[in-house]
Amino acid sequence: MAxxxxxxxxxxxxxxxxxxxxxAVAIIVIAALAALRVTTTxxxxxxxxxxxxxxxxxxxxxxxxxxxxxTATRTAGDGVGLRLRVERLLKQGTPRERYQAFAVLARxxxxxxxxxxxxSLPPDIETARMRERYGDGSARIAxxxxxxxxxxxxxxxxxxxxxxxxxxxxxxxxxxxxxPYGDRTALTQRPDDPLVVEWAEQAIARVLExxxxxxxxxxxxxxxxxLNWEMDDVARVRLLVDAALERxxxxxxxxxxx
Numbered sequence: 001m002a003x004x005x006x007x008x009x010x011x012x013x014x015x016x017x018x019x020x021x022x023x024a025v026a027i028i029v030i031a032a033l034a035a036l037r038v039t040t041t042x043x044x045x046x047x048x049x050x051x052x053x054x055x056x057x058x059x060x061x062x063x064x065x066x067x068x069x070x071t072a073t074r075t076a077g078d079g080v081g082l083r084l085r086v087e088r089l090l091k092q093g094t095p096r097e098r099y100q101a102f103a104v105l106a107r108x109x110x111x112x113x114x115x116x117x118x119x120s121l122p123p124d125i126e127t128a129r130m131r132e133r134y135g136d137g138s139a140r141i142a143x144x145x146x147x148x149x150x151x152x153x154x155x156x157x158x159x160x161x162x163x164x165x166x167x168x169x170x171x172x173x174x175x176x177x178x179x180p181y182g183d184r185t186a187l188t189q190r191p192d193d194p195l196v197v198e199w200a201e202q203a204i205a206r207v208l209e210x211x212x213x214x215x216x217x218x219x220x221x222x223x224x225x226x227l228n229w230e231m232d233d234v235a236r237v238r239l240l241v242d243a244a245l246e247r248x249x250x251x252x253x254x255x256x257x258x
Contacts (some may be wrong), residue, residue, distance in 0.1 A: 081147045082104060082108075082145070082146035082147055082148050083146070083152065086101045086104055086148070095166045095168050096168070098159050098163060099159070101159055102156045102163065102171075105148065105152060105156035106156050107144050108144045108153050109153050109156060110248060111140060111143075111144035111145065112141055112144075114249065115140070115141055118131065118134055118256075119137070130257065133257060154182065157178055157181060157182045160174050160175045161175055164210070167209075167210070169213075169215050170215065171210075172209070172218050173207075173210070173215070173221060173240075176207070176221070176237065176244065177240075177241060177245065180196050180199040180200075181199065187200075187234060191238075199237075200237040201233055203240070204233060204236070206218075207225060208222065224236075224240060225237075225240070
């Protein structure tokens with residue numbers, strides 16, 4: 001074979017290998033996202049908190065404590081107050097029950113976050129219609145938060161971090177969705193902060209570990225990280241946080257409009 005022809009063939013083979021690698025990553029992402037749409041896994045939290053994250057001094061302003069309502073103190077299902085329900089789950093002490101406690105606390109935090117988000121949207125016909133269906137929000141926040149304290153709601157970060165460390169399915173992705181120590185704005189306002197950089201590195205490590213155990217949500221996140229390999233770690237993880245927030249708000253809007 002002529003030298004120039006051999007070089008041409010070798011170059012073509014290398015190009016094909018790169019293309020096939022990219023296609024393989026894309027297939028992983030598509031398959032993972034498709035599975036996520038079809039299967040909805042219920043998650044349930046876990047154990048000893050990430051002591052390091054919990055003890056970190058707040059180097060950026062924390063979101064103001066959510067306005068916890070004290071009117072809706074009982075759940076519709078079992079008539080037990082949310083505070084007591086969380087305490088009982090934590091007393092049982094298993095990863096599953098602690099992750100369930102996280103889910104209760106996160107529901108409150110997300111309800112407060114959505115209330116602020118919806119009221120911050122620029123006025124137009126569509127947002128006016130949504131706000132009319134939504135109301136003033138107090139009843140919805142009361143239903144989600146009940147008699148929970150602000151300190152309990154903050155505790156969700158420790159619970160989901162421990163759940164991720166214990167390998168509870170979905171916990172790693174849920175932990176990432178809460179943002180750096182519960183503050184998503186730090187990713188855009190302080191991307192060079194050493195604590196934020198360290199958190200992003202930890203997020204990537206948790207995605208990789210969860211992916212090895214066939215955690216479907218983590219597999220999808222791993223694919224997104226691979227497709228954006230040229231970005232720095234904080235920017236790549238911010239894509240995961242933004243995607244999780246977008247999905248959650250889509251679900252919350254559907255609840256309001258249906």
